[in-house]
Amino acid sequence: MSIIEADLEAEPPLPIRVRLAGPRDCDALCELLDDPAHAREQVLAWLETPGTTLLVAQGETGVQGVAVLVTRVVPLPGGAAHKIVEVDNLVVRADQRGRRVGRRLLAAAVEWSRQRRAVQVEAVVGEGGARRFYESFGFAVANDRLVLAA
Numbered sequence: 001m002s003i004i005e006a007d008l009e010a011e012p013p014l015p016i017r018v019r020l021a022g023p024r025d026c027d028a029l030c031e032l033l034d035d036p037a038h039a040r041e042q043v044l045a046w047l048e049t050p051g052t053t054l055l056v057a058q059g060e061t062g063v064q065g066v067a068v069l070v071t072r073v074v075p076l077p078g079g080a081a082h083k084i085v086e087v088d089n090l091v092v093r094a095d096q097r098g099r100r101v102g103r104r105l106l107a108a109a110v111e112w113s114r115q116r117r118a119v120q121v122e123a124v125v126g127e128g129g130a131r132r133f134y135e136s137f138g139f140a141v142a143n144d145r146l147v148l149a150a
């Protein structure tokens with residue numbers, strides 16, 4: 001099943017499709033980010049880093065949002081390993097927020113992760129709107145993570 005088919009099943013049709021990003025999306029992706037001075041550097045690093053995947057929501061008026069996914073392979077005792085996908089960033093164009101574009105991108109990110117046999121999808125957020133966005137999708141806080149600010 002493609003990312004796009006999974007999307008259409010999950011939600012009423014929105015005039016967007018979710019696809020993988022490539023170098024041609026660089027300008028559009030830069031416009032989504034808050035820090036224009038470093039946006040290009042950041043986008044190029046994402047596009048070039050193995051294990052980092054960018055999904056974009058493509059609408060009639062261009063790219064409306066991006067999800068940055070980082071795949072980690074975590075070794076398990078006995079030589080096995082499992083895959084975890086972290087949503088490192090998810091941004092919807094400011095003038096398109098509140099129209100479920102973010103939810104469609106997140107649904108596509110979860111489906112993409114399932115297709116790659118990831119056991120878990122994670123997001124690290126503070127308090128506030130972003131946290132409620134993930135919780136409304138079904139994400140829950142896991143208490144087994146210990147974190148130290150570096």
Ligand SMILES: CC(C)(COP(=O)(O)OP(=O)(O)OC[C@H]1O[C@@H](n2cnc3c(N)ncnc32)[C@H](O)[C@@H]1OP(=O)(O)O)[C@@H](O)C(=O)NCCC(=O)NCCS
Nearest residue numbers: 089090091092097098099100101102103129130132133136
């Ligand atoms: C957070 C963000 C991605 C949400 O995208 P969006 O397209 O506006 O969200 P959706 O319309 O798909 O909303 C889906 C659900 O999340 C909730 N939600 C979205 N933004 C919210 C906010 N700021 N506060 C509370 N709830 C919010 C919606 O109410 C909706 O809930 P429902 O299903 O119960 O009705 C978008 O606001 C954004 O790009 N913010 C800036 C970047 C950011 O904070 N990213 C997240 C951290 S990586």
